[in-house]
Amino acid sequence: xxxxxxxxxSYSNTATSPADGDTRNAASVNTPLQTVLNNTKYxxxxxxxxxxxxxxxxxxxxxxxxATSYTTFxxxxxxxxxxxxxxVEVGDIIIARATCGALFENSGGxxxxxxxxxxxVTESATDYAGNEIIGTGVTxxxxxxxxxxxxxxxxxxxxxxxxxxxxxxxxxxxxxNNYVRxxxxxxxxxxxxx
Numbered sequence: 001x002x003x004x005x006x007x008x009x010s011y012s013n014t015a016t017s018p019a020d021g022d023t024r025n026a027a028s029v030n031t032p033l034q035t036v037l038n039n040t041k042y043x044x045x046x047x048x049x050x051x052x053x054x055x056x057x058x059x060x061x062x063x064x065x066x067a068t069s070y071t072t073f074x075x076x077x078x079x080x081x082x083x084x085x086x087x088v089e090v091g092d093i094i095i096a097r098a099t100c101g102a103l104f105e106n107s108g109g110x111x112x113x114x115x116x117x118x119x120x121v122t123e124s125a126t127d128y129a130g131n132e133i134i135g136t137g138v139t140x141x142x143x144x145x146x147x148x149x150x151x152x153x154x155x156x157x158x159x160x161x162x163x164x165x166x167x168x169x170x171x172x173x174x175x176x177n178n179y180v181r182x183x184x185x186x187x188x189x190x191x192x193x194x
Contacts, residue, residue: 005034007041050092051191055083057184064106064179070118070127070167073182081182082165083189093192094121094154096130096164101184103145105135105170108177112139115180116169119150119187123162128154135180137172164189 015035018024060076073081085094098119105115115135120127130152135143152164164187168180 003030005030005037007034007037009042010038011042012038049190050087050193051085051189053083053085053189053191055081055185055187057081057186060184062182062185064181065168065170066176066179067169068171070116070120070169072165072167073185075185080165081185081187082163083187084161084163085189085191086161088123088156088162088191089159089193090156091194092156093194094152094156094162094164094189095192096121096152096187096189098150098166098185098187100148100150100182100186101146103133103135103148103168103180103182104142105138105180106142106178107138107140107172109140111173111178112137113170113172113178114138115143116171117148117150117180117182118167119152120165120167121152121154121162122165123154123156124158124160128152 012035015032017032057075062073062075062081065071075081096119103117105113107113114137116132118132119130131150133148133150166185166187170178170180172178
């Protein structure tokens with residue numbers, strides 16, 4: 001009669017196998033096989049990419065941001081430039097990278113405007129920022145940063161859903177002609193269970 005073995009998520013670096021002269025029965029096979037099955041289940045549950053998610057707004061400018069505090073960009077189709085990751089568990093790792101064709105800061109007059117951009121993970125209503133790109137500043141014109149990348153990495157402290165967002169702001173007077181923008185945005189997020 002057959003027996004179904006079910007793996008549990010536990011790991012052991014040893015397995016007991018029968019030696020010459022030991023009784024040959026189902027237990028002599030099932031015991032070491034159960035250890036291998038448990039190790040396989042453990043490795044499946046840990047150290048693998050759970051999700052590989054992307055946001056793409058290629059060949060398009062984001063909406064302009066005139067805010068003096070960080071705000072999430074919206075795409076050319078009026079959706080937020082962000083990626084939502086569901087089914088996150090405590091201890092999971094999120095690694096995100098945003099690449100842009102260009103970031104630009106614009107000043108519509110005599111005021112110096114400096115652009116700031118960052119990639120963040122929002123987990124349980126708290127923002128965790130990665131690296132920040134700071135423009136050189138511009139007065140009465142536009143300054144471009146071509147081909148930049150932004151990164152953020154987070155070891156999750158809470159279970160649930162989190163969001164990776166591209167944000168920007170300006171330092172200087174806000175106004176319709178003083179703004180930052182992103183072009184050709186691509187956000188790639190890997191969700192890893194360890």
